[in-house]
Amino acid sequence: MTAERRGFLLFCAAVAALTAVRLLGLMLATTDLYVDEAQYAVWAQTPAWGYYSKPPMIAWLIGGAASVCGWGEACVRAPSTLVWAITPLFVFLAADTLFGRRVAWFAGLGTLLAPGAAFSTRIISTDAPLLMFWSLALLAFVRLRAGGGWGWVPVLGAAIGLGLLSKYAMAYVLGCAVAAAMADRDSRRVVLSWKGLAVLGVALLVLSPNILWNLANGLATARHTADNASGGGLTPGLADPLEFLAAQLALAGPVVLVGFGLAAWKARRAGAEPADRMLLAFSLPIFAVLTVVAILTRAHGNWAATALPAVWILGSALLVREEREGWLKGGLAFGAFMQVVLLAADVAAEGWVLNGKPPFHRTLGWEPFSEGVAETARLAGGRTVVVESRREAAALAHYAKDRPLAVAAWPARDPAAPEDHFQMSRPLTAAASGPVIAVSPCEDAARFANSFGRVEPLGRLATPVGRGEPRVVWLYRLSEPKPTVARPLDCPAS
Helix, strand or coil, X not given: CCHHHHHHHHHHHHHHHHHHHHHHHHHHCCCCCCHHHHHHHXXXXXXXXXXXXXXXXXXXXXXXXXXXXXXXXXXXXXXXXXXXXXXXXXXXXXXXXXXXXXXXXXXXXXXXXXXXXXXXXXXXXXXXXXXXXXXXXXXXXXXXXXXXXXXXXXXXXXXXXXHHHHCHHHHHHHHHHHHHHHHCHHHHHHHCCHHHHHHHXXXXXXXXXXXXXXXXXXCHHHHHHHHHHHCCCCCCCCHHHXXXXXXXXXXXXXXXXXXXXXXXXXXXXXXXXXXXXXXXXXXXXXXXXXHHHHHHCCCCHHHHHHHHHHHHHHHHHHHHHCCCHHXXXXXXXXXXXXXXXXXXXXXXXXXXXXXXXXXXXXXXXXXXXXXXXXXXXXXXXXXXXXXXXXXXXXXXXXXXXXXXXEEEEXXXXXXXXXXXXXXXXXXXXXXXXXXXXXEECCCCHHHHCCCEEEEEEEEEEEECCCCCCCEEEEEEEEEEECCCCCCCCCCCCC
């Protein structure tokens, strides 16, 4: 066995060891599923080629995991942890091709121990598979750029297609490839060739079922993605872009991002390394575009996640080149520290209080909330429960899925433009199996009189949320539906 192969296997062993610790952390965590996580788990119960707000990959991963270990929180979240065991391997191999084994070690470990990775492995989100497929695409592009044969073409095309099935942000790769072709001669030979055209064909073939699903469902996912990017209108300012840029430090790791910034500064001079220019093309355009978006509307920090693999590689390369490996080791130590802190926080989530409110309040109390609503519905003879928020719909649809209870959402104010997955797929109608149990954020029976002739109060349900204030709702038994069911009136101002 060669020294290089032994080195790679040693890196794989390090990845496997940390992944085992992360999986143990999932099993010991005391948090319930967050609203997005619960919604993805609901999607996984009905496999499809697309869903209201995201492409289907996230639901497929959860469904696959659930078939092995069930629907508990640890199992639902496990795909993210496992995917994050693969991403560093692709980053390692890409860095090895570009800069050699020493940079590969720092780039791979920087990916594995990045604060963003430590956070993302604890939840199930679309960013995890997106980054895995982006890293694979970057590796395939690097190998093609280095003279690799046609075997890398289907790898690159499939990585792009599967990335798009994870999150449409994968489309950034097309603009980045064009930028790389403009900045780097070797990249240009890949992009402006029959191989480049074949890559697009493979990617389109992989994505085509999702395109057909969108066409058959009123472009639901595409429309939601566009609405989300618009941010609800123009609100120019500096606070959002500063917050967005600060988030990149937190996600990538401050040391490696500083190294990346230095590399970008040095690359402005003529004679910059071609590999540096290529990696900048796969990162700077994303940062630039999203910073402008943040200035004009808003941009969440994770929207630039696809730029991070190039950051981890180039930032590590610059600091190794400048003989600043001590900085990189300090960055890795900081990432390891953050991993310990987050794992410990998850285990003791119910005991944390910050300014009188539990910082994990969004992921606490949803299972007992769902059980309380379902039990009240059973005692009242209700067969359908209707809620007013996506978080309640997601929690009930997941945690009460084994109960003989249908979960519905009040119809959107504009039936032609549903505002979430549940309004699109489970709107309440007059034909719903009754009686209907309504979950209300306020105590006001008159709110439902526009849709039901009979409204009976069932009392108040208070669910503990760690050491903070309980989650309080009021329940009503609705019967004698009118011909048209509409969203209830807003709660009176407190």
